[in-house]
Amino acid sequence: MRREVTLRDVAELAGVSSRTVSNVVNGYANVTEHTRERVQRAVEQLGYRPNVLARNLAQGRSGQIAVVVPYLDTPYFSELLQSVIRAARKSGYNVLIDQTDGDPEHERAFIAHGSRRLLFDGIIFSPLGLDQQALADRDPNLPLVILGERSSDGSFDHVGIDDVAASRQATEHLLDLGRQRVAAIGDQPYATGEAAQRRTQGFREAHAARGLTPREDLIISTPRFNRPDGARAMAHLLDLPEPPDAVFCYSDLVALGAIRTIVSRGLRVPEDVAVIGYDDIEDGRFSNPTITTISPDKEMIATTAVERLLLRITSATPPEGLEVRAPHKLIIRESTAGPGHRSC
């Protein structure tokens, strides 16, 4: 492996100082056309490519942001990531991806910045469950944007939809259909389950607004928001003496699992059990039946997160911690409206 071409090599060939080559390469102003051309030619002739590492070291920044998600194969996250990567690239940033596998220890390690100084300039973090302590222990100098989970304490930005309102809306939709026994799948009644609890809160509020009280045995907890958990929870619900006739699932994956269970027992969606999901992942637009869902504006969440993070990275004094509410909407499909319903 021969030595790589450096700035100095180019400088020598072009007969200028290496600093001038650097100026040309970085497109700085104040370089005569003549010089620029000469340098440009030398660059091409030698096939020079800047050493990003050296540049970063000299500049004291890495040009990378880390995105931390629990699971990469969860469609919601991969769809979000896709937009994040695009937005970051547009600003010249690379994206380093890390998955925590939902391990709280792992999440904590990440936010503490661990031993990886300068590997990235900031973090976009979508925690599964992050306790107050972990947040308090974090490196205060590391720009941070949190997605979804918890609201800002002022030292970082938070971007997410209004979970309580969205969940209330979802539940109201089921009640509007005239369903009598509406269940909820996905509660997480423990410290790290804030996001889940907000959904449960919306679920309760929707009932309360009509003078109803949800049956407690219809609120099912699940460790994760995935298909198997949804399938299992639904099986449990159907085994009840008085099974539900509608279910609010805290993610589309849970809904897909739940529907699978319902259908495999010979029941029909939505006739026997109406199902509503959350996230609006592509799967739900092509499943049988298609899934009614809460659709967060993922594109906006992603671009806002990147925007805020870059602002934090580049600004001298850390900006006020912002609480960004992304819009969401209810998308009605077959799993509540019946076959043939065209989604909007």
Add this chain to the structure above:
Amino acid sequence: MRREVTLRDVAELAGVSSRTVSNVVNGYANVTEHTRERVQRAVEQLGYRPNVLARNLAQGRSGQIAVVVPYLDTPYFSELLQSVIRAARKSGYNVLIDQTDGDPEHERAFIAHGSRRLLFDGIIFSPLGLDQQALADRDPNLPLVILGERSSDGSFDHVGIDDVAASRQATEHLLDLGRQRVAAIGDQPYATGEAAQRRTQGFREAHAARGLTPREDLIISTPRFNRPDGARAMAHLLDLPEPPDAVFCYSDLVALGAIRTIVSRGLRVPEDVAVIGYDDIEDGRFSNPTITTISPDKEMIATTAVERLLLRITSATPPEGLEVRAPHKLIIRESTAGPGHRSC
């Protein structure tokens, strides 16, 4: 933002040279217990964390590998990525993710290493379509492992399953069911569609082995392997005067789209049309019906790819380009076997 703690700061506090601190931090041999302890204490007291950038620059490596995939939100890729990230992390490497959005120009830019020298030490590349030229133009010094698409020319490793054999097996399964008009969705009869063409080849071979010739109008091309393409292609097939009674879809996503179309027309899967997919993504295990599919050993593909790449990165002389065949198996589910079929 105060200055970060450096090796020198620690050295000063511990009363040793900075080189010794480096030795301790990196766990090099030949450091007395006494010294190690003193240094350790100083490290903790100051909260020292190594600057990865500086280390990498000094060592001439970045400790990062890039994984390039067409689309991050395609479950097959995100499932694969998940395993790749895990395997890389285990060896102390970080993973930089890039999506090409299926843009050949973008793919070419990546493999040429572009202007990003030393940002990563090697690439795991899962191209959508990569022509011979792009491969020829690539940076020969950049360790490369290619997934799926094309076989090795000796200068890189290739990891993938035997597409022809797997496709033949899939098609045979449909023929074994006694289906008369077996269609194929996903052909790509142009330069960059090698992977698709291998599947079509297997499709033809399966027919030929029984003295049959597939109807050409039942082989449908699609630009991508996603749900909408599958849905569209299936609609076209069902509009034929003699529609198929079985379909081999070149990905599970295509199968999901196809099934959606079939069901929404009031037909049944598999009674009216049997459907088989490819990739064994989680979606297909919870869809209605569940999808019979070709299941590649993704875990092995991922770990082998990482293993080979790291070998290339660390070995002085580039190893022989290896052609790795990962195993696959046919998993029979409801979309061909009928309701209630338990997957293996």
Add this chain to the structure above:
DNA sequence: CTACGCTTTTGCAGCGCTGCAAAGCAAAGC
């Protein structure tokens, strides 16, 4: 008591680039 071999520690240079401030230079002003 010196010499030798071993382990431990150190100093220095340098990875390739950029920030900074000074130097060079040509055109404009007095």
Add this chain to the structure above:
DNA sequence: GCTTTGCTTTGCAGCGCTGCAAAAGCGTAG
């Protein structure tokens, strides 16, 4: 003609770390 002004170009130091080879320490042998 000489100074001033403003644009170009340059030199140097240094980002924080590691490779290298030399130096120091230290126990043992001659």
